[in-house]
Amino acid sequence: MEHVNSYYVATVNPHSSWPPLQDAILCDVCIIGAGFAGLSAALHLTEAGYDVVVLEAAKVGFGASGRSGGQMVNSYSRDVDVIEQRYGQESARLLGSMMFEGAGVIRDRIDRYAIACDYRPGGIFAAQNKRQLNALRAQRKRWQQFGNSELEMLSETGIRREIASERYKGGLLDHRGGHLHPLNLALGEAEAIRRHGGRIYEQSEVISVTYGIPHVIKTARGSVTAKIVIFAGNAYLAPHLEPRLTGNSIPCSSHIVTTEPLSADRALSLLPNNRCVEDVNYLPDYFRLTADNRLLYGGGVVYGAREPGDVASILRPKLLKTFPQLAGVNIDYAWSGNFLLTLSRLPQIGRLDNSVFYMQGDSGHGVTLTHLAGKLVREAIGGRPQRFDAFARLPHLPFPGGRRLRVPLTAIGAAWYSLRDRLGV
Template sequence: MEHVQSYYAASVNPHAPWPQLNDSIQCDVCIIGGGFTGLSSALYLTEAGFDVVVLEAARVGFGASGRNGGQVVNSYSRDVDVIEQRYGKESAQLLGSMMFEGAAVIRDRIDRYAIACDYRPGGIFAALNGRQLHHLQAQRKRWQQYGNHQLEMLDRSGMMREIASERYVGGLLDHSGGHLHPLNLALGEAEAIRRHGGRIYEKSEVTSVQYGSPHQVTTATGNVSAKYLIFAGNAYLAPHLEPRLSRKSIPCGSQIITTEPLSADKALALLPNNRCVEDCNYLLDYYRLTADNRLLYGGGVIYGAREPGDIKELIRPKLLKTFPQLAGVKFDYAWSGNFLLTLSRMPQIGRLENGVYYMQGDSGHGVTFTHLAGKLILEALKGNPARYDAFAKLPHLPFPGGRRLGVPLTAIGAAWYALRDRLGV
């Protein structure tokens, strides 16, 4: 399988491919999945001297890592106030201390390895009503308490200086957020892994795993023996490989379009300071400019990852509601990508067997959390698992009825919250 026909695939940096696994090999750590979770883990581990093999069923960055909105958004899908309510103050303090680490890891990777991925600083959370603006004001206070002092509240006029849209009553600008070309980031990280001696195999779908000492990971044309095994497939992990993981999550689809290239003046008239934006609705819209002055716009969720019939017509009314001045603009690219949703909306990381780890279910905040996760797995394998275990100790609950019933039940719940968004309550 090749990369989906997206703007990212069409504008990808030149890169050498990785081979298919056609042999029986040994390593310290075998990672299943060549997206951000697997790549971040592999890069941290190879830097530390581990012998690492990454097995990717398709191409590096094939899944959500190479298809997402490209927004570097801090925190988790549930903020630290919800974490404290559910899991207690101690969990909130430990997880809160890591909220901004993933974005810092990304910036460090870009600088250290000179990854050309069009990084631009600054992300805006946009409030559509007074209730959402009040929530952002409280979020700013919480984030400042955990060390993020790069936050700026915007009133309506401030939002108009940032976004040429009349939809918003205010917002929160996080100067430590930002946006980038995610597929180019993934490929740059993969090249860094190669330079450190890590081995990546594309088109090497795992067909079975056998736990033991060592663990055996089999593909159609090869086999890997490893002391440690990491499941990092997220929404694209075949459910039969490890049913204990698939029962705890459901894949969800998100859709994105990009316009034709706009003139520099027209593009910067939309977003004068080139920030990325996401609104505060439960089923949120998100958008930004690309390096060649296209507007990239995504929104909505399809539970169960069903492919919609016409992505352009699904997203067009959302885009025009925000930017009616773009009526008549052409769309050059439209695509879907799946992310993995958990019942708690918190990431799931933990252990299955001796030396078998998993990291999944970032619930829409995967760009930043996956980069933190790589750091946490390194700490765990080096004998300091406290921060890894802070997430592993959270309840990883299965969806009621499994994926078959979890999808419609979650969609019903989302429809209720979407109604509340429309009513502003």
């Protein structure tokens, strides 16, 4: 399988491909999946001297990691107040202490390995009504309590200086957020893994995992014998491979378009300070400028990961509602990609046994959370599991209705919350 036709593929950096696995090989750690989660774990582990093999069914960054909006959004899809309410003060304290760390890992990778991925600082949460703006004020207070002092509330006048749109009543600017070219980041991290002696095999779908001491991971033309296995397939993990990881989550598709290139002046008239933006609706829209002055606009969710026939027809009305001044602008690229949703909207990070780990279910915050998760797995494998276990203790809740009804019931629930967003209640 090759990458989908997207803006990111059209503007990818020159890079070397990786061969398929065609031998029986040995290693310390075998990672299944070469998206951000697998790459993050592999890079942390190879830096620490482990012999690491990564098996990828398609290409590095094939899934959400190479197709996303490229926004570095801090925290989790459910903030620390919800975590405290559901799981107690200690869980909130531990998870809160880590919620800005993933973005820091990314910035470190970009600097340390000179990864050219168009990184720009600054992300805005945009409110469309008074209720949402009040929620952002409360969020700012919580985030400050956990050490983020780089937050700025935006009034209606202030957000007009950031976004040339009448839709927003204010917002929260997180200077620790930002945006980037996700596929180029993934490929840059893969090259860093190569530099440290790690091995990545593309077009090497795992067909079976036999647990033991050691474990044996088979592909169509080869096998890996490893002391440790890490599942990092997320929404693209085959359900039959490890049913314990696919039963309590739902793959969902999200959609993105990019316009034709705009003049520099016209692009910056839309977003004068080149921040990325997402609204705070239950099903958010998000947008930013690319390095070559296109507007990239994403949104919409299809539960069950079905891809619509015409992505552009879904997103063009949303884009024009935000920026009516772009009427008549061509859309050059339109694509979909899958992310993995959990019922709690919190990531699923844990162990199947002492030497089998997993990272999945970032629920829309995958760019930053995957980079944190890879670091936590490295800590756990190295004998420091305390922070990893803070996530591993969180319960994995089944979706109502079981496998047959979880998709329609989730869609009904999302429709209810979307109606509340539109009504501002």
